[in-house]
Amino acid sequence: MKTIECREVKKKYSNMNALEDITFELSDQKITGLIGRNGAGKTTLLKILTGFIMPSSGEVCVFGRNPYNDLLVSANSILVDDQMTFPDSLNLEEILNLAPTFYKKWDAELAKRLLNYFKINPKLKYSNLSKGASATFNLIFGLSTHCELTMLDEPMNGMDEAVRTDFYRALLKDYIAHPRSILISSHHLAEIEHLLEDILLVHQGKVILHQSLDEIRDYAVGLQWTTADLDKWTAGEEIYYSKQIDSERKYVVVKNTSTIEKACAEGASIQSLSASDVCMYVTSDTKEGIDDVFK
Ligand SMILES: Nc1ncnc2c1ncn2[C@@H]1O[C@H](COP(=O)(O)OP(=O)(O)OP(=O)(O)O)[C@@H](O)[C@H]1O
Structure with a gap:
């Protein structure tokens, strides 16, 4: 039961x-x-x-x-x-x-x-x-x-x-x-x-994930790369957070898919996230967090 x-x-x-x-x-x-x-x-x-x-x-x-x-x-x-x-x-x-x-x-x-x-x-x-x-x-x-x-x-x-x-x-x-x-x-x-x-x-009011802690940690990743490359590889992917680091480089938190794995193989630097970070990003309503307020 x-x-x-x-x-x-x-x-x-x-x-x-x-x-x-x-x-x-x-x-x-x-x-x-x-x-x-x-x-x-x-x-x-x-x-x-x-x-x-x-x-x-x-x-x-x-x-x-x-x-x-x-x-x-x-x-x-x-x-x-x-x-x-x-x-x-x-x-x-x-x-x-x-x-x-x-x-x-x-x-x-x-x-x-x-x-x-x-x-x-x-x-x-x-x-x-x-x-x-x-x-x-x-x-x-x-x-x-x-x-x-x-x-x-x-x-x-x-x-x-x-x-x-x-x-x-x-x-x-x-x-x-x-x-x-x-x-x-x-x-x-x-x-x-x-x-x-x-x-x-x-x-x-909705259940959006019900998974083991390890699965949650793997659910999304942080990627850092040149803006042009990141934009190309993440087009059509689910992006939870995005931040321009400088004029050339960008950081995004994106759903972990096979495309993202390929982007890493091509040169994007990957950062794994804690379950707490994944939950925070996945439930965020803005792409740049609190920075959106100060634009
Ligand atoms: N008795 C009530 N009458 C009217 N609205 C309510 C009542 N109880 C909760 N709500 C509303 O229902 C929604 C969900 O509230 P709930 O307390 O379940 O959320 P929560 O996830 O426990 O929040 P928190 O983490 O802030 O404690 C909120 O928008 C809240 O304002």
């Missing part, structure tokens, strides 16, 4: 389309990066998968079921984000003690150790935590559920760099010990690249 199946999912908020066409499947236990620019639709998609909101149209199945208000999906999936709420009548320790009544794979030992490591006082109320501490608690809670589908929406927001680094390591170690499907949205792709096996790249 597939963990997630989305077919032509759309979500309309009054008169704007937050999701235009989301079609993808997730079946293996992997850590997948949900990547996209601001407003691409990542949070909307995660809320639909969690069953918090309904799509306007299309088909969504999580563990083979419609996730909207579904108890089985809720018990086996979790969304960690900055909108998590916990009852203020309980302190953190009491919240953690109650968790296994709902989450059958709850790892009480992990929750206790992480709380202790990050020096969060278990007697505090959730509403009294600082921004960074509440983000840390959210992630401790999310990891400790060991839910078969664990979704993290910008989970490191508000955490300082040292805590983020620790959490990346904790996430990886816990995933290796307890493999499951983890979908993580982040603006810091370069920072999480080492954790990911696959990337789901969303742009303007």
